[in-house]
Each structure stands twice: as structure tokens, then as C-alpha cells.
Amino acid sequence: MLIRTAELTKRYEVGGEEIYALRDVNLSVERNEYMAITGPSGSGKSTLMNLLGCLDTPTRGTYYLNNQEVSQLPDDRLAEIRNKEIGFVFQTFNLLPRATALHNVELPLVYSGITKEERKVRAVQALQSVEMGDRAAHRPNELSGGQRQRVAIARALVNRPSLLLADEPTGNLDSKTGEEILRLFEKLHAEGQTILVVTHEKKVAERAHRVVSIMDGRVASDLRQKG
Amino acid sequence: MPFGEGLSIALRALWANKLRSILTVLGNIIAIMSIIAVMAVIEGMNSYVENKVAGLGANVFVVQRGPFIITSHEELEKIQKRRRVTVEDLEQIRRSVSTASSIGAYDSSAHKVRYQERYVEQVDVQGQDLPILLPANFEIGKGRLFSRAEIDRSRPLAVLGSEVADKLFEKADPVGKEVRVESVAYTVVGVAKEQGSVLGVSQDKTLLMPLSAYQKQFGTLGSVSIPIEARDKESMAATKDEARVVMRVRHRLKPNQEDDFALESSESLTDFWKQISQAIFMTASGLVALSLVVGGIVIMNIMLVSVTERTREIGIRKALGAKRRHVLWQFLIESIALSTLGGVIGVLLGWLLCAVIRAATPVPASLSLVSVALALVIVFLVGLIFGIYPANRAARLDPIEALRYE
Ligand SMILES: Nc1ncnc2c1ncn2[C@@H]1O[C@H](COP(=O)(O)OP(=O)(O)OP(=O)(O)O)[C@@H](O)[C@H]1O
Ligand SMILES: [Mg+2]
Numbered sequence: 146m147l148i149r150t151a152e153l154t155k156r157y158e159v160g161g162e163e164i165y166a167l168r169d170v171n172l173s174v175e176r177n178e179y180m181a182i183t184g185p186s187g188s189g190k191s192t193l194m195n196l197l198g199c200l201d202t203p204t205r206g207t208y209y210l211n212n213q214e215v216s217q218l219p220d221d222r223l224a225e226i227r228n229k230e231i232g233f234v235f236q237t238f239n240l241l242p243r244a245t246a247l248h249n250v251e252l253p254l255v256y257s258g259i260t261k262e263e264r265k266v267r268a269v270q271a272l273q274s275v276e277m278g279d280r281a282a283h284r285p286n287e288l289s290g291g292q293r294q295r296v297a298i299a300r301a302l303v304n305r306p307s308l309l310l311a312d313e314p315t316g317n318l319d320s321k322t323g324e325e326i327l328r329l330f331e332k333l334h335a336e337g338q339t340i341l342v343v344t345h346e347k348k349v350a351e352r353a354h355r356v357v358s359i360m361d362g363r364v365a366s367d368l369r370q371k372g
Numbered sequence: 373m374p375f376g377e378g379l380s381i382a383l384r385a386l387w388a389n390k391l392r393s394i395l396t397v398l399g400n401i402i403a404i405m406s407i408i409a410v411m412a413v414i415e416g417m418n419s420y421v422e423n424k425v426a427g428l429g430a431n432v433f434v435v436q437r438g439p440f441i442i443t444s445h446e447e448l449e450k451i452q453k454r455r456r457v458t459v460e461d462l463e464q465i466r467r468s469v470s471t472a473s474s475i476g477a478y479d480s481s482a483h484k485v486r487y488q489e490r491y492v493e494q495v496d497v498q499g500q501d502l503p504i505l506l507p508a509n510f511e512i513g514k515g516r517l518f519s520r521a522e523i524d525r526s527r528p529l530a531v532l533g534s535e536v537a538d539k540l541f542e543k544a545d546p547v548g549k550e551v552r553v554e555s556v557a558y559t560v561v562g563v564a565k566e567q568g569s570v571l572g573v574s575q576d577k578t579l580l581m582p583l584s585a586y587q588k589q590f591g592t593l594g595s596v597s598i599p600i601e602a603r604d605k606e607s608m609a610a611t612k613d614e615a616r617v618v619m620r621v622r623h624r625l626k627p628n629q630e631d632d633f634a635l636e637s638s639e640s641l642t643d644f645w646k647q648i649s650q651a652i653f654m655t656a657s658g659l660v661a662l663s664l665v666v667g668g669i670v671i672m673n674i675m676l677v678s679v680t681e682r683t684r685e686i687g688i689r690k691a692l693g694a695k696r697r698h699v700l701w702q703f704l705i706e707s708i709a710l711s712t713l714g715g716v717i718g719v720l721l722g723w724l725l726c727a728v729i730r731a732a733t734p735v736p737a738s739l740s741l742v743s744v745a746l747a748l749v750i751v752f753l754v755g756l757i758f759g760i761y762p763a764n765r766a767a768r769l770d771p772i773e774a775l776r777y778e
Contacts, residue, residue, distance in 0.1 A: 239691075
């Protein structure tokens with residue numbers, strides 16, 4: 146079991162009013178699952194992803210990642226877990242604009258204290274695995290949207306994380322490029338990668354083997370398709 | 373995060389905003405440039421005062437009408453009304469001051485010196501009564517000095533300063549030739565070694581003659597200076613007292629009256645210089661500290677802007693595993709690099725300023741390694757101290773909010 150949450154809850158207070166972005170979510174994810182999280186806007190998808198990605202801590206409930214309780218760890222421990230266990234892919238790519246593709250991919254390795262030489266070798270490998278090996282020296286503004294997202298995926302994978310978390314990874318791409326990214330996910334999944342995709346697009350969700358839909362901060366349905 | 377990575381991020385960020393970076397560190401540049409220049413001038417003056425002005429020699433003091441350094445017009449007028457120090461005073465001192473090891477006298481004034489059709493104007497013509505010759509490092513290069521007997525007989529002999537010798541004789545040997553001071557002829561017996569210049573005034577544009585010959589030509593209306601050498605440092609005060617008593621008796625001063633003459637030693641000069649240099653240093657340090665604080669605040673402000681501009685970058689770095697201290701160091705290194713950049717530019721400009729001062733004024737300003745090191749330590753600290761607040765702010769950013777920042 147890679148992920149296990151119990152009564153995971155996130156509550157915000159805005160102007161004295163309580164808002165439950167997430168309420169009592171119980172979710173388990175096995176290794177090498179390919180899962181989609183869907184739901185209408187404001188239902189709590191991003192909130193869930195932030196919690197699962199250790200970017201945020203829940204108001205209540207527990208979260209076991211790799212059998213380790215991580216829901217109440219201090220900032221720097223969470224940073225370590227994000228660095229080693231989780232790869233993020235964002236809708237807006239979030240590459241550093243001034244850095245080359247290679248340097249962007251090296252970043253997670255910098256923070257895990259890996260030597261310059263090894264960093265470079267592994268970053269080049271990661272870029273090659275997403276077919277961007279020949280664009281290593283390019284800066285983000287010299288790349289197309291699809292290419293940027295590939296670089297971002299290479300960066301997410303370079304530290305061999307247990308979990309790839311993608312929030313609307315195709316949201317800023319045209320359908321053809323989006324399709325390429327989805328095919329890349331399938332290939333990664335076939336190689337053993339656990340993938341969790343947040344999307345409100347039906348077409349994207351359908352490609353996953355399991356679809357969890359969220360409504361008003363609760364799990365509304367949990368369906369397994371195919372495999 | 374390794375230091376190299378932090379530095380390369382910082383340098384790239386500074387390079388991306390070249391103009392802004394330079395403007396930000398203007399305060400540092402000016403502060404460091406001033407500190408370098410002021411320290412160079414003070415140090416130059418220090419060594420100058422020690423080597424040249426204090427060339428009196430350690431155990432020598434001078435009895436003369438007024439002090440070496442006169443700081444106001446009123447003081448000058450008062451001193452000019454005083455009684456002259458005369459050769460008779462010299463003789464009395466020679467008779468009465470028992471603890472002195474040697475006693476001399478001199479007077480001087482500026483005159484035109486000629487050899488055939490060549491001439492030099494404004495030569496410092498010195499009438500000297502041996503054995504003491506000032507400055508203490510005076511040395512004969514060629515020929516000889518006049519003797520006691522020649523002084524007593526008012527022989528018209530001259531020793532030329534090297535500059536006067538060069539101008540009048542070029543490469544020829546002046547010894548044995550006859551030069552004219554104004555219209556009176558003197559036989560050259562020697563040439564002094566070159567002594568260089570003090571505060572832009574050449575020490576070699578001189579002509580020495582026996583004091584008696586000098587007074588024969590220019591009269592006895594001038595006041596002479598009487599250098600007295602004590603046996604050693606310890607007896608200096610006692611010797612000074614003896615000379616003072618002799619002068620007071622000769623001037624018939626009552627016990628409640630002030631001295632109407634001066635007893636000057638190298639300490640009078642160095643004390644005076646110490647006072648000035650301390651005042652300069654204090655004022656300069658105050659101004660430098662002020663501009664460093666202003667410079668630091670500007671750096672802090674720009675770093676806060678930089679943190680805000682790069683909020684998203686910080687969010688990305690945190691999402692990828694940067695810990696607080698990674699982000700903290702990244703921005704601290706950047707602010708230290710920024711501040712040090714200003715310091716380095718300041719050092720270079722200060723160095724340039726020293727060269728200009730050296731070329732344009734007689735002050736021997738030279739850059740010292742100590743002041744460069746001090747300057748760099750200071751800008752390092754300014755960068756560190758004023759970088760803490762912005763860097764800490766960056767380090768504490770919430771990754772989710774930072775990632776959402778547009
Ligand atoms: N920092 C916050 N403060 C207050 N309320 C918040 C905060 N973040 C999220 N929320 C609220 O929590 C709810 C869930 O938000 P979330 O961003 O998870 O939705 P989402 O499913 O990702 O929507 P979308 O599809 O539009 O991205 C929303 O009602 C939102 O207003
Ligand atoms: Mg969302």
C-alpha cells in the first residue's frame with residue numbers, strides 16, 4: 146500500500162465562516178496504480194492533491210505514505226518527502242524561466258545533495274526518457290507547451306519518486322499535445338510508476354484505471370475500469 | 373544545497389537585473405570608496421609625518437620664536453611681535469645648558485641663486501651653525517661641509533641642495549665653483565644627497581652656508597632657530613627645562629608670565645597630526661557608517677522586491693524539496709553577493725581615487741591591504757545583516773500560496 150488516508154479533512158476559515166475543502170476522505174492507493182481524481186470546480190481536487198503531495202497538512206485525519214504517518218510532520222521533513230517520494234506535474238508547467246531544461250530537471254537532485262556530475266547524468270537520462278534529450282540546453286520560452294510539460298515530467302521523475310502527482314497536466318495543451326502527454330503517462334505506468342492525475346476532463350479521466358470523483362469535499366464514487 | 377549552487381543562482385539573478393543591481397549598491401560603492409580613500413590618505417600622511425616632518429630626530433627639540441604649526445592669523449601676529457631669538461641667545465644656551473649633547477642654530481629665507489647666466493629662484497637659503505643639521509637625514513653627497521673654524525670666520529662657502537646643483541651645473545662638478553646668492557659670491561664646497569620632497573615641497577632646492585656668513589649678507593634681524601639634542605630620551609625634559617630657564621632669564625620674564633618663545637620637538641608635530649587625523653577619521657567613519665546603513669536599507673528593500681517577484685520560483689523550489697534553510701541561504705547569498713559587488717566596485721574606485729590624489733596633490737595616498745580587507749568584511753556583514761529579513765521572509769513562504777502567486 147502506497148497511500149492510505151483516514152478521515153482526511155481540510156477546513157478553512159474565511160471571514161469567520163468555516164469552509165470544508167475536504168471532509169473525511171478515506172482513500173487507499175496501491176503501488177503502480179494509475180488513478181484519476183475528478184469532480185466539478187471547487188469540489189476539493191487540488192486540496193486533496195496538495196495533501197497527498199505533502200505540500201499541505203490536514204486539519205484532521207491521518208495520511209500514511211509508504212507506511213509512514215506524514216500528516217503532522219514539520220515543514221522541513223515534508224520538504225524531504227516531497228523531494229524523495231513525490232513528483233509534481235502542474236497545469237502551468239512551473240519551470241524556472243531563466244534556467245535551461247537540463248537545469249530545471251536537475252533541481253530536485255540539487256536539494257537531495259547529489260554531486261554535480263551525477264546530477265547531470267541523471268537529468269540527461271530523465272530528459273531522454275521523455276524524448277527531450279536534444280532540448281537540454283533550451284530555456285522554457287524556447288519550447289512549445291507540450292515540450293515544456295515533458296521537461297516538467299522529466300523533472301518530476303528524475304529523483305525516482307514513488308508517486309507522480311499531476312494537477313490538470315493537459316489543461317494548457319491542445320488535444321493532440323495532450324494526447325501525447327497521456328500516452329507518456331501510460332508508458333510510465335507500464336514501467337511501474339504510480340500515477341495520480343487530477344482532472345475535470347472526462348477524456349483524461351477515462352485513460353486511468355481507477356477514477357475517484359469528489360463532490361463538496363467528499364469521495365462521491367470510486368470506480369475501477371479495465372485492468 | 374551546496375554553496376556553489378546558491379552562488380550561481382545569486383549571480384544569475386543579479387546579472388538579469390544589471391542596472392538595478394548597480395543602482396542598489398550605490399550606497400555601498402560610495403561608502404567603500406570613501407573609506408578606502410580616507411584610510412589611504414591618513415595612512416599616507418602618517419608615514420609622511422613619521423618619516424619626513426618628524427625628521428628632527430628623536431631627542432632633538434628646537435628653541436625658536438613660535439611653534440612649527442601656526443593655525444591662525446592672530447597667532448601669527450602675536451608671534452611676530454615677540455622678541456627674536458638671536459645668536460646671543462645661542463651663545464648663552466651653549467654656555468648654560470649643561471645636559472645637551474649638541475646645540476646648533478639656523479636661519480633661512482628664499483633667494484635667487486645664480487651661476488654664470490643660469491639661475492634658480494626661491495632657493496631655501498639656510499645659514500647653519502653646526503654641529504646639528506636638520507633634517508636629521510641630511511647627508512653630503514659630494515665634497516664636504518664647512519668646518520667650525522670656517523663658520524667662526526664667516527667664510528663665504530656654500531653646500532648646494534641636489535636640485536640647485538643639477539639646475540645650475542647640470543652634469544658638471546660644482547665643487548670649487550663660485551655661485552651668487554643675490555649679488556654675493558660663495559664658493560661651493562659640497563653637494564647634498566637627494567632627499568625628495570615633503571608634501572610637494574622639494575627638500576633639495578636648498579643652499580647651506582655658515583650662519584655667520586648668512587647674517588653678514590642678510591643682517592641679524594631674522595630670528596634664528598636653535599636645535600638642541602638631549603643626551604637621550606629620558607633627559608629630554610630636563611634639557612628642555614634648562615633651555616627654558618635660560619630663555620626666560622634672558623627675556624626677563626616674571627614667574628606668572630607665559631613663555632614668549634617656543635620649544636618644539638617632533639612630538640609637537642605628531643601630536644598635532646594625530647589630532648587632525650583622528651578628527652578626519654571620526655567624521656569619515658560617521659559618514660561611511662551612515663551611507664552603509666542607507667545602502668543596507670536599499671539592499672534590504674530590493675531584496676524584498678526580489679523575493680516578491682520570485683515568489684513562484686520559491687514555490688517551485690519548495691515543491692521540489694527545498695527546505696527553509698535552502699531558500700534562506702539562496703537569498704542571503706544573493707544579498708551578500710549584491711553588497712560585496714558594491715564593495716568591490718567601491719574598492720576599485722577608491723583605488724582609482726588614490727591614484728588621482730597621488731597625482732594631483734602632494735599627499736602620498738596609497739591603498740593598503742588592511743583597508744581593502746576591512747572594506748570587504750564590512751560589505752559582507754552589511755549584505756548578511758540586511759539580507760536576513762528578506763531571506764527569512766522567502767524561507768517562510770507557504771509553498772501552496774507561493775505556487776498560486778501570479
Ligand atoms: N486557502 C484557502 N482558503 C480558503 N478557502 C480555500 C482555500 N483553498 C481552497 N479553498 C476552498 O476549498 C474549496 C476546494 O478548493 P480546490 O482548489 O481544492 O478545488 P478544485 O476542485 O481544485 O477546483 P478547480 O477544479 O477549480 O481547480 C473551494 O471552495 C475553495 O474556495
Ligand atoms: Mg484545482
